[in-house]
Structures are given as structure tokens and as C-alpha cells.
Amino acid sequence: MKRTPSFRRILFPVVVFLALLSSCGMGRIGTGVVVWSDSESLANGSVVWIWDQSSLQKTFTIQKTDGGSRSTIANWRIRFFNNPEEAKTFAAEFAPWKNIWGVTQKPGMAVYQQPNSTSPKVYRLGDNEDVKILGQQAQPSTEGGFTGHWDKVMTSSGYTGWCFDYFLSLYKVANNQKVVLKQGGPEDFYLRTVETNSWYPEEFRFEVAQKRINLNYFRPDYDFHFDGDKTFSLTTPPPLGSTAPAASYSFTFSDVRKINSGTFLFVCPENLMVRILNPEVTKIEVSFTEGSQTHRYLYVRLDQDIGTYISQETASRVDELNAILAYGTKLTSPIYGNMTLASDGSVTWTGFQALQPPQGIAFPQGLANTAHIYFDWFKDSQFAGDWKVFRLQFDPTAQVPEFSQVFLYRFLKGGMQMIPVSPSDLNPVKQTVLRESRIGYTIFMTFEK
Template identity: 25%
Template sequence: MNVPNNFRTVALRRIALVLAVFLVVSCSPYIGFGVVAWSIPDHGLYAGDVVPVYIQSNIGKVYVIGAGPERAERIEVPLWQIRLYKSRSRANKAAALIETYRYTYASARIDGLPIRAKPENTARQIYRLRLDETIRIVHKGTGAPVIAGNAPLEGDWYQVLTNDGTSGWCFSYNLTLYDERDETPITDTEDEGADKFLALLFSSTWYPDHYRTMLNKNRIDIDRIQPQWGFFPGEESSVARIASAAGVKTFPYTEIIKTSEQAYRFDGTTLTAEIRRGNSLVVQYTDDRGMPDVFYFSTLDVTPDELVEMEKARRQDILDSIRTAGPRFVSGNYGVLQFLEKNRFLWSGYQLLTPSIIPAGAGGSGIAELRCFLSDDIADRYTGVLTFRFESTASRVNFLYDLSPSGLKLEQIDNANIKDSLVITRNLNPTVIFLTPEAAQPDGGF
């Protein structure tokens, strides 16, 4: 078959163009562009910088990249230290995603601090940090709260990178974050002969940190406060003690040795203590299994006894206000609920709630209590949580409640939806009860 000359010419031109592009690409000195994952300050490179990548050696496990002015210098860096992309535009987009924390690093305040696969404290551990080990902060994420002493710790989950390329998630409570560009040292201009932090360790009364957390959140769980709990460094006895709900642990020591500006080791034991900003203390020791145990303490402006009395007074004021609004509340379906003095209650005619909510044989009297608290997601709908402790069975039944001029609204809440005295979520199909003050009840209920 004869092919027209003009068609043959166009085809040859297209082939030549493809060959030319191939030759240009194959002769390019780059294999791509990389984003620096860990700063290389000796060569003027910082995390987030985009660099040309010339060679990838899987045998040596290194990249050859461009560094220095105009990226003219060629250096070798470990593969983990560079994130490789096919084009400069893709590398620039990736660099923009880490711009916020590109200069942010952190050091571990305790030995054995875990890095986890996910931002939650039950996730698999993939790395354990040594004391003062440095990691890079990649970005801040959203994860599950970290609980210590049945109270959430202050801090955030960060995606981090270690100096061997391990990537995971670490909670910030035991991290010291800093900007690598800030080279100004922290100095103490006071008398160098006096160790003010050791004096603070001995002179302060150290309570479990969850006391302060409860106070700050205005969720004071009386059952989790004991005046004898805390950390006692034993200045005179040379025996340090940790007293908690789990019992008392003692540490006879020979001397206290300063290991850093605000950290100390109790010689002759595995016990260490570090004073943090905000009058906080981290105490750590190694148990019989060789695992680190960590406890958190803080100082308070009030004593535990005062804290308990304050909370009891707050609860009593609320119960008194409910009784004043009634004291008898009536529902056509769920009977008559009466609040008496000394926080007692009488409840009759609640048969429709038995046995699904109120156990059979619970009786008609008991004590009204305020034992639980509302999570932020529920606090905008309800005033609080009322607990009815029925005397005949000693069983407790919990209700979300809202008190208004029109009456008392109760919504049953299962124990499964309460964690550490905090109502996490409402029931899927809750029973809702409306009770009207008797004086405003003209027809016997609704």
C-alpha cells in the first residue's frame, strides 16, 4: 500500500519529537526533588527545604542531594532524611504541608516515653524514647485523651520523627518543644549556690495531678480524693514515698543527685523526680519487671479536705435548689417524686420504669446524690446528673436532669455511658420523664 509523502513526513516528525523528549529526560541530572525531613544545619538545610536529588543508592541507603548556595554542593544523606517526589511542584506542595512545624523539635523529659502507631494511649508502641532524646515535630493531630490517675493529662498528640527515621505519634505532656533556630540558652541569674528547685521539691506539698485537673475543669470527684495521697521526698527521713489508690511505695535513698537543671535522682534507688513549670512534678521509677512507672503531681492553693468541703457545699446548694423548686414533682405516667430534707427522696407510682430502669424491689425511698458530671457535648442540653440511691437494694439509678420553671426533666443514662464519673454519651433510645411541680399541676400529670 502506498503511503502519501505528507503523512510519512508528519509521522517522522512526531517520532523525532518523542525521541528528543526522551533524550532530554534521560540526560536530566536529577531523579527527582526531595523534601528534607530532618534538618542538616551544617549544610544550611532545614526540615521542609526542597532540594534536587541526583542519585539513590539502595545499597548504601543514601541519597545524593544538592546543598549549599544554589544547591551546587553534593552531599550524601540517609534515605529516611529525604522524602522523594518526581517533580519540584509535588515536592513544594509536600513542603507546604509541614511549614507550621518545620523548625519544631522536642526532647523527652522521661526515659521510656513511647511513640505509638496511632494517636491513642492504647495503640501499639513502635519506639521508646530515651531521656533527653530529640525528635522532630511533624504536625499536631487529634487523638484520644491520655488518662493518668483517672483524669486526662494536659497536652496534645503530635506526629513525630526520630533520628533513625521512625515515624509515629507521641503525647506532648512529657515533651519539651523548642524552635531549633532559637539558640538562646536558659540562664539563672539568681544565686548559683542555692538550689531553688531542690528547695521547692522539699518545701512543696505534692498532690496527685488529677486533683488540679478536676479543680480546673470544675469536676471534683470526691471519691478520688484522699488527703494522704501524694509524693513525699523525705527530707529528714531519707525515705521517699509515693502514696496513691494502689497503695504506698517507699524508696530509701542515700542522697539526692542533681541530674539537670530541675531534675534529680534519689541515689540507691531507681527513683527520679523532675520539676516542671506550673508547679508540676513528674516522678518515675523502674518496677520489678524493668518497666518504668510514671506518676504526676502538682501543688494546690487549697488542701484536699478543703476541696472536698467546697464540692460538698456546691452539691448541697444544687440539691437544695431542686427541693425548693418542688419539693413534689408529679407525672401522670411515672408517679410522684418528692425531695425531702437531708437529701432524701420518696418516689411512688414509677411502675412503668420497673424493671428496665429501676430494679424490682428497689422500694420507694432513698438518697438523692450528685456523683457524676456532664461532658462538654451534653452540657448544653442538661444541667447535671441526678443519682437516686434506693435503700431497699442499695442500687443507684442515674438520670440526666434539667430544672426549669416548668418542671424537672429526667433522662435515664446507662452506667456503660459513664466513665470515671463523666457521662460520655447519651443512651441511644433513652427514656425521658417530665415531672411538674405539684402546685403547677392542675390535672394530675401529662
């Protein structure tokens, strides 16, 4: 039958209306979070739109929230939410566990409806069966004389419940690598990890991440480690920016008491206690008593040997000096004098009277003409731009026994532009430059050819 013009006039607005509904998201039936992905292109923890559901095939039709084509996935792999905000909240809570899995070390382990062994069983695990970890109760429990945590798990059959993890090994999968986090059963993986690694102050990890390694502080002897013969050693660095000495302790213990699956008391006069702070066992709290005072320190495992980081930072500083020397060893300015640099970092600077009283205020009277250049200060992570940082440590004189100046510098127009940094623009604790100083000095010196 031929369609009449009036039918087309009715059909066209309907099609447009349906298209608008779809583009506005009103065609979605819900929002989901991927808890057990079946594709490398869809990561666990991803928030997705759910467009359709098949009760017969038990699948969802989903789409990434940033667009792309739609795909079909088994509905047990997705946590469904009517409200997008609830999905985002769950995704944030699930994030620490999205790549963590468990495998049974004891055949017949039960999955319970609630986190207690009197709750109804919903599933019984087979030997070496994998489960997805969805979360974990914060406080440990004791079941049948064993101490562990109740983990919320999902099986490959889609069952969800709680499993007591004493006989459950936990592992993390990231970048196609499997890393064991906790060995199930009587052998204590946590304790062995504490005893077989060197642990360093948490600040070390921040320095690595922010590329501001302070070689006076970032040292291999500032660590917590097991010496063998029931003895731990701890050396705590002085607070950043302090001139106080480091403090060293030795703990010889007679016994180890497992307080819970991640906390150990090493019985000694100082009551040394070590607490695991994350599933990856890369961060611990070390506490002990000294007289009436309790000390607590956060220590971490580094991703590489500490000597590797130190070598890399040392080489980086040599590279910074060589980058300047590649332009030339002599710089000159009609206003700020002449500077000569050597490959050992020594500097000779003459004719800088414009920076001294009465003409200027950057340098004091009586300052030496010789100095050493160091690359031991860094730009703050929030400080953008192409500036680099060096420090000049001037040789002592009778009038000025101690003086150093931090400079921002960059290469420009056949020379080097330098700005002395005001103390108010420095963070002396982290040894970082917070911002570009505006104290009235912009020094430009030309490289001599």
C-alpha cells in the first residue's frame, strides 16, 4: 500500500522525537559498573550506560560513557544502578579492588550470604577456583581458630557473597602481570614480605613521584629492615629542613604475635608493631615505645632499588650542567658582569656590582667571586613553564661566611636568562621553587663564541 503524504507528516516528527530521546540519554535503562570484564578494551571499574536487557540471554547492551559502539555482555559481569550517581559512588569504592582477585587454597570453601559462618551458604568453591574480590571488611575476624578478613567476592558463575580469606590467596593483575598480595593458608605472606624487604620513609615515594629527589635525605641507610637473628633495625631521617641528627634503633624480639592478618607484634621491650596498610603490601606503619612515648612512622617499598634512583638523580644533575656547558663556558653581560663555568661545577663570576648595595639587593657586599653550581632545587609540581632551577653556593669570605642563591634559568636568544628567587617564593622543606619571583631582577647573559 502506498503511504500517503499525511502519514509521512506524522512519521517524520515521531522519528525525530525518538532520536532526541536517544541522544539525551532518555533511552537508557540504567547505569552500570564493570566488575568482571570479558574484554581488554573494557577495564574493571568502568562506568557504562546500559541501553537494553535480554532476559532470555541474560545480557546487557552497554556503551562506554565517553561514546563508541555498543556491545553485549553477560549481565552478571555488570553491577546495575538506576541512578548514575550511585554508580559513580560504587565505582569509587570498588576502585582499590578492581584488579584484585582471589584463588582458593582449600577445596570446598563456602561463599556465605553475609560475612559470618552462620549465614546461609550461596556457593561452594572448587579447588583453585578464581573469584573476583569486590571489597573487604576493615576489621579482621577469627573463625575456627584462624584469623583473616571477610572478603566480598563474585564467582565466575555470577554468585556474589562473602568468603573468609584465611585460605584464600589474593593477587593483583595489572599490565598483564600477576602479583601475589597474600598467600592463603598457614604460611604468612604478609610477615615474609615485611621481613624480606627494605622499607623507606613515605616521603621517598613522594620525591620519586614528583621528581625532586633530595640526595641529602634520600639515602639507603634511612630504612627499616630485618637483620636476621630476630632483630629489626630502624633509622629515621631528621625532619625535612632540620639540622637534627638521624635516629637509629635496634629491636631484638623473642616472639612474633599475629594480632590480625596484617598486624604483627614483635615481642621486645619496645613493643615493636608492624601494620600492613594496603592490599599490595607496599606501605606499613611501624610503631614502638620509647619510655612513655609512642613513635609511629609510615614506611614504603620502592618500585626499584634505591641505588637505582640515586644513580639516576646523580646522572640527571650532571646532564643539567653539561646542557649549559654545551652552549659555552663563558657568559657575559654589560650590566651583570662575566661568568665562567667549569665541568666540575665551579663558577667564577665577576662584575656583579649591579646586584649589590647600593645599586641592588640580591647579593650582599663582600661576596666572593667564586662559587659552585648545584642542581639540588626543583620546580614545584604546580609551577608550569620552561624554567629550570640551579643554586649557586658562594665560597666563604670574612664578610660573608655563608651565602647561596637559587635561580630560575632558561636558554634564550644565544644566552641564558636568570631570575634570582626570593625566599618567599621557595619551599625550603621540599627544596622547590613555588613561583616565578618578581623582585626586579631579570639577568640576561650571552654565551661567548
